[in-house]
């Protein structure tokens with residue numbers, strides 16, 4: 001079914017065209033089907049608040065049907081050849097690449113990010129398919145003589161089985177392909193549940209996967225507003241063998257507890273509170289460029305966003321002024337408009353949290369160098385903001401800001417800043433800017449995070465292992481290890 005009551009918020013025929021073409025029903029067993037009782041929910045444009053589409057609102061029964069389809073398809077799919085799975089993923093890569101303009105517009109409409117960033121996400125998302133197509137061909141094993149001789153060990157890898165894949169709204173396509181790519185490569189079927197705020201990009205991806213020849217039941221997509229009611233019975237059913245979740249730490253903890261009952265395998269990509277360290281010997285221009293990337297990608301709505309920018313006191317004022325000049329020059333507006341560099345935040349709650357965190361920091365003595373005031377009018381806009389002298393006890397030093405606010409905290413000593421950087425339950429990514437090689441390696445080793453950006457503000461790359469430690473998650477996505485999350489190791493002992 002195509003979306004018949006889609007409204008263009010831009011007045012452009014392109015918007016009407018992409019909204020009219022996107023499926024709005026559930027993808028179960030290779031078919032688009034309505035939710036039980038024809039229930040739907042509204043998806044709106046964060047730049048205007050206007051409705052974009054009505055999308056099927058799955059019930060727990062619909063969820064069960066989707067998982068049954070994944071379970072039924074599992075055995076045959078596990079028997080496909082690596083080359084067949086390679087071909088499906090490469091075809092999907094090609095289709096994503098060919099349709100980048102329409103897909104980017106769809107993403108901008110539902111999520112708000114500027115078109116250039118949506119294009120960047122589609123490219124990044126497609127690369128997971130190309131990367132894992134290659135990994136499908138490299139699933140390996142081993143053959144070994146037992147240390148005492150005699151027996152032989154045969155080690156092989158098999159698909160985990162049907163998976164549940166739950167994704168967030170901030171990267172509506174890439175967080176899906178980062179899971180669906182390795183699941184397909186490994187020979188696993190899945191039920192995918194995208195975020196209720198941004199289901200359209202995932203539904204468009206479902207259509208592409210069908211066109212790419214992914215067999216019926218291999219990827220099922222369930223959109224819904226009652227995530228817990230629909231997903232918990234699936235987690236507890238014993239039929240799914242793996243949960244891969246990207247989202248908040250709070251929800252991740254609830255899901256881990258649910259998975260514990262069946263000792264289900266899990267991958268958890270959770271929240272962050274990234275420290276960004278600028279030492280006195282850093283190239284300040286490079287550090288400002290890095291901070292812009294680490295802070296402003298996705299309007300700051302990224303788990304990898306620089307949340308606490310620690311700058312050596314001797315250069316803090318200079319760095320802050322340069323960052324404020326660069327941030328203050330960014331053009332804020334609807335993501336679809338020409339020249340927009342900063343789109344709206346996802347919703348009222350997201351923006352209200354940013355407003356509260358800024359008020360809390362300024363009440364505790366932080367100085368506003370640029371921005372700091374939410375504008376009036378439609379859309380959930382917030383200006384790029386730089387705060388200097390943010391005290392360590394400010395809420396924004398402890399919680400994910402998830403908005404375009406740079407929080408600068410001066411420091412004096414290396415040991416002191418490493419301790420401050422590690423003083424958080426999170427450990428996803430850290431950024432370190434210094435021209436001293438010894439210091440760079442010393443700090444990178446001591447800092448508690450799954451990833452470190454050394455003199456660079458972006459670490460995401462499909463070919464690298466992405467993931468966090470502590471409360472930022474379990475497991476890694478991407479890289480050569482990403483496929484292992486969807487494979488079980490089987491050892492066969494052989495008497496010779």
Ligand code: NAP
Pocket residue numbers: 166167168169170171175193194195196197224225226227228229231232246247248249251252254255268269270271272302303304400428468472473
């Ligand atoms: P969220 O509230 O945790 O939601 C994530 C997904 O989980 C959504 O699909 C949501 O559905 C679903 N969900 C919520 N409650 C659930 C439940 N009880 N059972 C099953 N599913 C449930 O997170 P978000 O606000 O969408 O995303 C932002 C968070 O994701 C941030 O903390 C960010 O740091 C993190 N993130 C982490 C990474 C990483 O790789 N580490 C990447 C991106 C984002 P609904 O939409 O229907 O609520």
